[in-house]
Amino acid sequence: MENVEIIFNKTDEAIPVIREVAEWGRNIGLWVWLDEWLTPNELITEEAKPENFCIGKVNGKVACAFILQNSDSEYWGLTPENEAVYLHKFCVRREYAHREMTKSVVEAIRQHCKKNIFKSWI
8 A cells, every 4th residue: 555645735736637637537538527527617616615625745746636525415405514525536647556545545634634634632
């Protein structure tokens, strides 16, 4: 499992990674997001603010990108804020494919939440 450093508020770095991975998916025949959907105007919302755009670094290199929200009324309704976190547009660069990045990122998110969001619950 990789040691992933999550860095928040990285809209300008996250969106290009998401676009890169979406293009790769389209090139192999997958139905994935169109580039016109992957712009700051389309992706930044009331719940997906710039500070929610993350990159994950492994040994100083950007390995993945995603949006991490603490509320998601569009898909999950009006659940209380900070009851859960919602991972959107998780994209792993091809160089890091098949290296358990999902497991590594979920663990990094879990540790972040324990320290910053759910510390009152622990």
